[in-house]
Amino acid sequence: MMSRTLRIDEDGVLRTIDQTLLPFERREIALRSVEDCRRAIVSMQVRGAPLIGAVGAWGLALALRDDPSDAALHEAWRWLLGARPTAVNLRWALDRAMRRVAPLPPAQRAQAARGEAMAICDDDADCNRRIGEHGAALLEALRERLAPNRRAGAPLNLLTHCNAGRIATLDHGTALAPIYLLHQRDVPVHVWVDETRPRNQGASLTAWELAERGVPHTVIVDNAGGLLMRQGRVDAAIVGCDRVAANGDVANKIGTYLKALAARDCGLPFWVACPVSTIDPQAVDGDAVPIEERDAREVTHATGRLADGTIAAVQVVPDGSPVANPGFDVTPARLVGGLVTEHGVFEASAEGVARALAAGLAGTARTAGIAR
Numbered sequence: 001m002m003s004r005t006l007r008i009d010e011d012g013v014l015r016t017i018d019q020t021l022l023p024f025e026r027r028e029i030a031l032r033s034v035e036d037c038r039r040a041i042v043s044m045q046v047r048g049a050p051l052i053g054a055v056g057a058w059g060l061a062l063a064l065r066d067d068p069s070d071a072a073l074h075e076a077w078r079w080l081l082g083a084r085p086t087a088v089n090l091r092w093a094l095d096r097a098m099r100r101v102a103p104l105p106p107a108q109r110a111q112a113a114r115g116e117a118m119a120i121c122d123d124d125a126d127c128n129r130r131i132g133e134h135g136a137a138l139l140e141a142l143r144e145r146l147a148p149n150r151r152a153g154a155p156l157n158l159l160t161h162c163n164a165g166r167i168a169t170l171d172h173g174t175a176l177a178p179i180y181l182l183h184q185r186d187v188p189v190h191v192w193v194d195e196t197r198p199r200n201q202g203a204s205l206t207a208w209e210l211a212e213r214g215v216p217h218t219v220i221v222d223n224a225g226g227l228l229m230r231q232g233r234v235d236a237a238i239v240g241c242d243r244v245a246a247n248g249d250v251a252n253k254i255g256t257y258l259k260a261l262a263a264r265d266c267g268l269p270f271w272v273a274c275p276v277s278t279i280d281p282q283a284v285d286g287d288a289v290p291i292e293e294r295d296a297r298e299v300t301h302a303t304g305r306l307a308d309g310t311i312a313a314v315q316v317v318p319d320g321s322p323v324a325n326p327g328f329d330v331t332p333a334r335l336v337g338g339l340v341t342e343h344g345v346f347e348a349s350a351e352g353v354a355r356a357l358a359a360g361l362a363g364t365a366r367t368a369g370i371a372r
């Protein structure tokens with residue numbers, strides 16, 4: 001089964017939504033080659049840790065369709081891995097596909113890689129559905145704790161940063177999955193949506209997703225979250241993730257750390273939603289996570305829709321002004337209230353990460369039918 005974020009059309013061509021055109025245009029792009037896959041990841045037509053991983057796995061399958069040799073396999077693996085450095089899901093998915101196909105005779109590799117890419121897609125959609133269930137239980141428990149001091153029917157006010165919705169994954173999303181579930185269950189929720197400069201994943205993607213599902217939300221500038229938390233207008237923050245280090249430190253979109261600091265200062269829960277595939281046991285702590293430095297043009301120019309409907313970029317920084325554009329930051333484990341995974345909620349600590357990984361291994365064994 002392929003989800004709405006990725007699909008194989010009637011001609012057998014892989015297609016996905018070009019996220020750089022949302023919310024103003026919903027246009028699909030065809031991914032016909034490993035070059036198409038890598039270009040889509042680098043340009044952020046495809047983005048979001050789990051989706052990046054899935055498209056990376058499809059890129060390997062397309063490379064093997066053209067040349068199933070050992071040299072081509074390892075070259076494609078290296079080339080795709082270099083597309084974006086921070087989200088560990090890219091390496092996780094490429095390694096999973098490599099383990100599947102490397103032992104095979106070259107003639108069998110392309111089909112096996114395609115099968116593994118399909119399985120990665122199905123597994124991610126199922127993981128995120130379960131993240132939604134565990135996260136919804138967490139949010140319902142919070143709502144019950146707050147109920148004595150709330151008017152009946154008052155919404156649970158949540159803040160999220162960037163986009164960790166269904167379009168960042170194969171389906172359901174991670175941070176947004178519990179929110180969608182609560183909304184489906186008629187639990188009143190409202191989402192403060194950080195616009196998330198400079199690529200505006202919140203304003204352009206999270207707002208688009210929530211509006212499409214009828215979830216009440218308010219778009220805010222990134223720097224407003226602290227004020228809203230101090231004013232008591234936020235009950236909890238829940239965000240996605242690109243890499244969890246072995247000690248529970250979390251790498252996520254730039255600005256996440258500042259929200260975690262404000263939440264801690266205001267005594268509010270700060271939760272991180274991610275599949276176990278986002279945990280990187282090889283990263284000893286957050287300082288070991290590579291932070292992507294993106295093109296200065298993302299900061300010097302803002303992209304939007306002009307009055308005549310065309311999408312264009314306008315310059316917002318003077319010529320010649322130096323620009324720094326780190327794409328991610330690291331939130332120390334001490335500021336994270338819990339890791340919401342498909343296997344439940346785990347403490348953001350070395351022990352919690354170890355338990356989450358063990359649950360993941362046990363889950364994989366069950367799925368593979370291997371006796372534990």
Ligand SMILES: CSC[C@H]1O[C@H](OP(=O)(O)O)[C@H](O)[C@@H]1O
Pocket residue numbers: 047048049050161162163164165168169173174175201239240241242252253254327
């Ligand atoms: C469900 S992972 C979403 C994660 O990915 C985003 O980064 P980008 O838009 O650059 O791919 C952001 O960090 C989100 O939290």
